[in-house]
Amino acid sequence: MTTSLRVRPDDVAAARKLLRGIVSATPMLHSRVLSERLGGAVFLKCENLQRTGSFKSRGAYVRISRLTDAERSRGVVAASAGNHAQGVAFAAAMLGTRPP
Numbered sequence: 859m860t861t862s863l864r865v866r867p868d869d870v871a872a873a874r875k876l877l878r879g880i881v882s883a884t885p886m887l888h889s890r891v892l893s894e895r896l897g898g899a900v901f902l903k904c905e906n907l908q909r910t911g912s913f914k915s916r917g918a919y920v921r922i923s924r925l926t927d928a929e930r931s932r933g934v935v936a937a938s939a940g941n942h943a944q945g946v947a948f949a950a951a952m953l954g955t956r957p958p
Contacts, residue, residue, distance in 0.1 A: 873920050879915055880952060882908055914945030922949045933958035 884904045892900040905913040922934060933956050936946035950956070 860909060873916070876920060877916060882917055884908065908943065910944040910948045911929035912945065914941045915948045916945075917940070918945040919949035919952065922946070922953050922955060925955075930955045 884907050886901045886903050889900045889902050892902075903913075908915060918936075922930065925934075930953060933947060934950050935958060936943040938946075
């Protein structure tokens, strides 16, 4: 089976719906200093306000939620000790998945 790596607007909408109530809606703040320095409007997406401190839990939750019950029951592993691992651990706990 061939899987497209292209992310479509429908994929984004589905992820947004799935993540409602799971992750925080974070603000985008205008950076006056960066905007002046770069000569254009610069906005910062404040994903550091997520429970895990980054955006990584979004992708981890979406991916783990797509596993079958049998796959999820075998557990998940993250080859990371940073934000990615924190996102995977958060998502796995929310979805009832344990380490193998």
